[in-house]
Amino acid sequence: MTYIAKPKFHHPGLKKNELGYTHRDYEGKISTLCAGCGHDSITASIIEACYELSIEPHRVAKISGIGCSSKTPDYFLGNSHGFNSVHGRMPSVLTGANLANRDLIYLGVSGDGDSASIGFGQFAHSIRRGVNMTYIVENNGVYGLTKGQFSATADRGSKSKKGVTNTDNAIDLVAIALQLGATFVARSFSGDKTQLVPLIAAAIRHKGASFIDVISPCIAFNNHAGSTKSFDYVREHNDAVNRLDVLVGRDPIAVDYAPGTVQVVEQHDGSKIALRKIEADYDPHDRLGAQTFLARHAAKGQIVTGLLFVDPDAEDLHAHLNTVETPLNTLEADTLCPGSAVLDKINASLR
Amino acid sequence: MKPTDIAAPDYFHKVVDCQWACPAHTPVPEYIRLIAQGRYSDAYMINWKSNVFPGILGRTCDRPCEPACRRGRVEETPVAICRLKRVAADFKDDIKQRLPHPVGKNGKRVAFVGGGPASLTVARDLAPLGYHCTVFDGDPEAGGMMRTQIPKFRLPNSVIDEETGYILGLGVEFKGGHRIESMKALLAEKYDAIFVGSGAPRGRELDIPGRKEAAGNIHIGIDWLSSVSFGHTDKIGKRVIVLGGGNTAMDCCRTARRLGGEDVKVIVRSGFEEMKASPWEKEDAIHEDIPILNFLVPIAFIHDNGKLTGITFQKVKAEYDAKGRRNLVPSGEPDQTFECDDVLVAVGQENAFPWIEPDCGIEFDKWHMPKVDPKTFVSTNPKVFFGGDAAFGPKNIIWAVAQGHDAALSIHKLLSGEDITERPLPEVHVSSQKMGIHEWSYDNDISIDKRFKVPHRDKVVALKDIRTEVELGYDVKLALGEAHRCLNCDVQTVFSTSLCIECDACADICPMDCITFTTNGEEDDLRHRLKAPSPHQDQDLYVSSDLKTGRVMVKDEDVCLHCGLCAERCPTGAWDMQKYFIEMTHAGSTCPTKSRSAA
Numbered sequence: 001m002t003y004i005a006k007p008k009f010h011h012p013g014l015k016k017n018e019l020g021y022t023h024r025d026y027e028g029k030i031s032t033l034c035a036g037c038g039h040d041s042i043t044a045s046i047i048e049a050c051y052e053l054s055i056e057p058h059r060v061a062k063i064s065g066i067g068c069s070s071k072t073p074d075y076f077l078g079n080s081h082g083f084n085s086v087h088g089r090m091p092s093v094l095t096g097a098n099l100a101n102r103d104l105i106y107l108g109v110s111g112d113g114d115s116a117s118i119g120f121g122q123f124a125h126s127i128r129r130g131v132n133m134t135y136i137v138e139n140n141g142v143y144g145l146t147k148g149q150f151s152a153t154a155d156r157g158s159k160s161k162k163g164v165t166n167t168d169n170a171i172d173l174v175a176i177a178l179q180l181g182a183t184f185v186a187r188s189f190s191g192d193k194t195q196l197v198p199l200i201a202a203a204i205r206h207k208g209a210s211f212i213d214v215i216s217p218c219i220a221f222n223n224h225a226g227s228t229k230s231f232d233y234v235r236e237h238n239d240a241v242n243r244l245d246v247l248v249g250r251d252p253i254a255v256d257y258a259p260g261t262v263q264v265v266e267q268h269d270g271s272k273i274a275l276r277k278i279e280a281d282y283d284p285h286d287r288l289g290a291q292t293f294l295a296r297h298a299a300k301g302q303i304v305t306g307l308l309f310v311d312p313d314a315e316d317l318h319a320h321l322n323t324v325e326t327p328l329n330t331l332e333a334d335t336l337c338p339g340s341a342v343l344d345k346i347n348a349s350l351r
Numbered sequence: 352m353k354p355t356d357i358a359a360p361d362y363f364h365k366v367v368d369c370q371w372a373c374p375a376h377t378p379v380p381e382y383i384r385l386i387a388q389g390r391y392s393d394a395y396m397i398n399w400k401s402n403v404f405p406g407i408l409g410r411t412c413d414r415p416c417e418p419a420c421r422r423g424r425v426e427e428t429p430v431a432i433c434r435l436k437r438v439a440a441d442f443k444d445d446i447k448q449r450l451p452h453p454v455g456k457n458g459k460r461v462a463f464v465g466g467g468p469a470s471l472t473v474a475r476d477l478a479p480l481g482y483h484c485t486v487f488d489g490d491p492e493a494g495g496m497m498r499t500q501i502p503k504f505r506l507p508n509s510v511i512d513e514e515t516g517y518i519l520g521l522g523v524e525f526k527g528g529h530r531i532e533s534m535k536a537l538l539a540e541k542y543d544a545i546f547v548g549s550g551a552p553r554g555r556e557l558d559i560p561g562r563k564e565a566a567g568n569i570h571i572g573i574d575w576l577s578s579v580s581f582g583h584t585d586k587i588g589k590r591v592i593v594l595g596g597g598n599t600a601m602d603c604c605r606t607a608r609r610l611g612g613e614d615v616k617v618i619v620r621s622g623f624e625e626m627k628a629s630p631w632e633k634e635d636a637i638h639e640d641i642p643i644l645n646f647l648v649p650i651a652f653i654h655d656n657g658k659l660t661g662i663t664f665q666k667v668k669a670e671y672d673a674k675g676r677r678n679l680v681p682s683g684e685p686d687q688t689f690e691c692d693d694v695l696v697a698v699g700q701e702n703a704f705p706w707i708e709p710d711c712g713i714e715f716d717k718w719h720m721p722k723v724d725p726k727t728f729v730s731t732n733p734k735v736f737f738g739g740d741a742a743f744g745p746k747n748i749i750w751a752v753a754q755g756h757d758a759a760l761s762i763h764k765l766l767s768g769e770d771i772t773e774r775p776l777p778e779v780h781v782s783s784q785k786m787g788i789h790e791w792s793y794d795n796d797i798s799i800d801k802r803f804k805v806p807h808r809d810k811v812v813a814l815k816d817i818r819t820e821v822e823l824g825y826d827v828k829l830a831l832g833e834a835h836r837c838l839n840c841d842v843q844t845v846f847s848t849s850l851c852i853e854c855d856a857c858a859d860i861c862p863m864d865c866i867t868f869t870t871n872g873e874e875d876d877l878r879h880r881l882k883a884p885s886p887h888q889d890q891d892l893y894v895s896s897d898l899k900t901g902r903v904m905v906k907d908e909d910v911c912l913h914c915g916l917c918a919e920r921c922p923t924g925a926w927d928m929q930k931y932f933i934e935m936t937h938a939g940s941t942c943p944t945k946s947r948s949a950a
Contacts, residue, residue, distance in 0.1 A: 002789055002860075002916065002919045002920065003789055003790075004795060004796040004797075004914070004916075005796075006860065006862050006916065007797035007799075007862045007912055007914055008797075008799055008862075009425050009426065009797065009799070009862060009863065009912060010862060010863065010864075011863045011864045011865075011883040011884070011910055012424065012425070012910065013883055013884035013886060014864065014883060024862075030860075031860075031920075034922065035856060035919065035920045035921055035922045036852070036854040036856045036920065036921065036922025036923070037854075037856070037922075038854065040855075040856055040859055040860075040920070041854065041855045041856070041859055043859070044855070044858075044859040190855075191853060191854065191855060193855065217854070219854065219922045223852075231852050231853065231854065232852075232899075235899075235900060
């Protein structure tokens with residue numbers, strides 16, 4: 001753990017975003033995770049995405065559970081709202097917060113233990129309901145805080161640091177999210193920021209349940225030969241289906257892409273995602289196709305990454321429930337208590 | 352780009368901007384750390400070895416190190432390196448026991464012409480090796496221009512006495528009041544080598560109408576300063592004009608303020624910004640109520656039957672030609688006359704060697720300067736060496752010291768029967784500073800303090816006495832604060848490609864966005880693909896060999912804080928913080944001569 005605070009000085013030529021902030025303004029406290037932790041790279045990617053989108057830090061709520069991953073919201077967006085909830089309960093707290101105030105950007109940060117074990121049910125229901133959020137799982141396949149036991153996402157047949165082979169089947173959170181109806185599903189790798197940063201940015205701009213599974217090597221307990229979540233293994237088996245650029249308020253595509261290689265997805269808010277295809281026949285609008293593609297490649301030991309599925313016209317939980325648009329904390333008394341005449345009318349309708 | 356060769360002694364040396372910029376290559380960060388630890392004597396000795404006159408330079412150096420200081424690229428102002436040097440001199444204990452002890456003479460004799468900084472440096476290096484050094488100077492005491500031209504309110508005699516004393520105490524023979532009038536005669540005395548460190552003793556004239564007629568009140572700056580220094584001059588008229596924009600002009604005007612000048616002005620040809628004087632010397636003059644008027648070219652001294660009454664100036668403006676060269680052209684406004692009682696002319700200095708006869712084997716170039724080898728400082732007479740202002744014209748003390756070291760090495764090699772053109776490489780030490788998992792042997796917590804001001808004596812008191820030192824120097828507390836501003840640039844970031852797993856931790860944590868992992872390319876291309884802009888092309892890129900993914904690590908050395916966070920966040924120790932210490936080659940024990948290595 002580093003004992004000094006990160007120096008306040010920054011590069012004098014650092015670029016500023018539309019709000020006049022540098023990317024340093026989106027940082028939090030210095031990380032207390034192990035040196036080299038993949039989670040720190042995800043933190044850096046979230047910082048970069050928020051900086052690029054010129055997000056006002058006070059319009060973000062970052063919510064997490066318990067675990068190494070759930071500590072990370074302390075390390076980014078130091079001027080945002082934060083809630084470090086009970087183990088596995090991030091999705092419920094986030095759902096509640098979102099229902100109370102739909103105006104904030106919700107960033108759910110969780111890990112494989114938090115989301116695939118103790119909070120598996122919570123994860124499932126928040127996705128199923130279509131809560132408007134960006135749900136990031138920092139997935140290292142191991143319980144780092146308790147010194148290296150397999151987690152529920154560890155692949156069958158992979159080896160622990162002590163040499164024990166995992167005999168349980170792995171939960172693929174991406175497959176589950178697809179099946180449960182998430183409207184933005186992606187997988188990435190902490191060691192590949194050029195892919196991860198635009199994915200996070202696109203997910204933040206997506207209206208609906210966005211889910212990103214980020215493979216994040218645990219330096220201390222899961223970065224050895226025999227691990228399937230090590231830097232070397234992921235780099236060797238990474239099968240990216242596409243690369244993307246997020247374009248906000250600009251012309252959709254620069255002309256330097258070869259024709260037929262770029263697919264433009266326009267999201268609800270008018271922002272555009274330019275997808276540079278790597279797998280020529282991969283269609284990110286085909287949920288069923290994505291599921292089979294994923295299963296087929298998983299069987300070959302490949303880790304499929306990129307934007308796997310997106311429904312640009314998704315609806316969210318508020319639309320389903322027809323809730324009031326105003327955040328609850330700004331509703332006035334006369335709206336909340338419209339008087340006995342209205343009550344009479346409601347009663348009459350139920351007779 | 353090719354992988355950076357960090358084993359080349361110059362690579363890391365360049366990263367220590369201050370040390371690289373210093374002509375004598377004083378290990379600045381090393382002595383600043385010692386000051387922070389309260390080890391003033393140790394800090395002093397590091398300086399003494401490198402620049403010979405820490406107390407004098409700590410008050411008067413032209414500070415080439417400070418504009419180079421990395422801190423000046425990170426925030427507004429560099430570390431006050433020069434004044435921290437003075438701290439080491441002010442707070443040290445008695446260091447006499449640490450000085451080299453005179454050894455038995457080796458039977459070889461070296462003569463020195465002039466007892467200024469260049470000669471004294473050579474003598475300092477040679478005397479401990481057993482050479483019999485004889486220094487001749489026209490003035491009664493050693494120090495040269497440091498004693499005669501720098502006013503006492505900037506540099507008290509006690510400091511000069513002390514530091515010249517350390518050198519003369521090594522068994523150097525000083526013959527004061529003995530001006531060398533003939534090189535031929537000196538050569539006839541059969542010295543084994545002669546070093547000429549006679550400075551640039553002649554002030555440049557200003558030959559405009561009225562100069563001869565009003566001569567009684569027109570003084571040449573450096574002669575006048577030296578006359579003041581020896582107490583021959585102790586007053587001047589109430590209204591004084593100083594002509595010239597260099598540091599001598601600043602010394603002249605401030606001295607005039609102390610000798611009765613009430614209305615003292617500096618008038619320069621150029622613009623205020625282009626003046627040669629150091630910015631802090633201009634500041635000090637302005638602080639003493641001395642206005643500096645610019646773009647005025649003197650065209651005539653006005654006098655009333657030989658009694659000076661004023662100077663007439665032509666107004667000019669700066670124009671730049673296609674090549675960017677500046678020309679001063681008349682602005683067309685009417686001439687302006689300023690009244691005055693005395694004028695001090697400080698428009699430059701020149702060398703003069705009337706005492707070197709044409710048949711001494713010493714050749715001169717068309718500018719009447721001796722032909723001197725810029726590396727070995729030997730003249731066309733293989734036994735005669737030049738250094739300091741006498742060699743290449745007026746520069747500053749620190750240059751004289753640096754040249755003195757090189758000349759001493761040449762003399763030592765010559766008299767050891769070696770080839771003087773073979774210059775031994777400096778000795779370099781690089782060692783890890785790791786003390787624990789996240790602990791270093793240096794303070795890596797970056798101070799965000801702004802530069803601390805050096806306390807000055809109250810102006811009313813300071814202007815009363817010409818021998819009262821104006822600057823009081825940092826006290827211990829201020830010195831500690833200022834020392835903490837140093838970024839420890841000598842503690843280098845060292846990268847081991849084979850250990851790197853490309854986790855990005857270093858790139859993520861770096862507060863200055865110095866580190867980028869990307870595909871390799873030509874330098875110009877690479878500089879455009881870094882995480883942060885790279886405006887200073889003179890600052891090197893540190894490039895690794897190919898990593899596992901085929902990319903390379905590129906570090907822009909430009910604004911690295913040397914905070915060590917890259918190394919702290921590195922899981923494999925691919926980054927390490929290693930202290931780089933370079934011993935410049937001086938004559939003597941650090942000089943690995945052939946005979947020595949054979950034994």
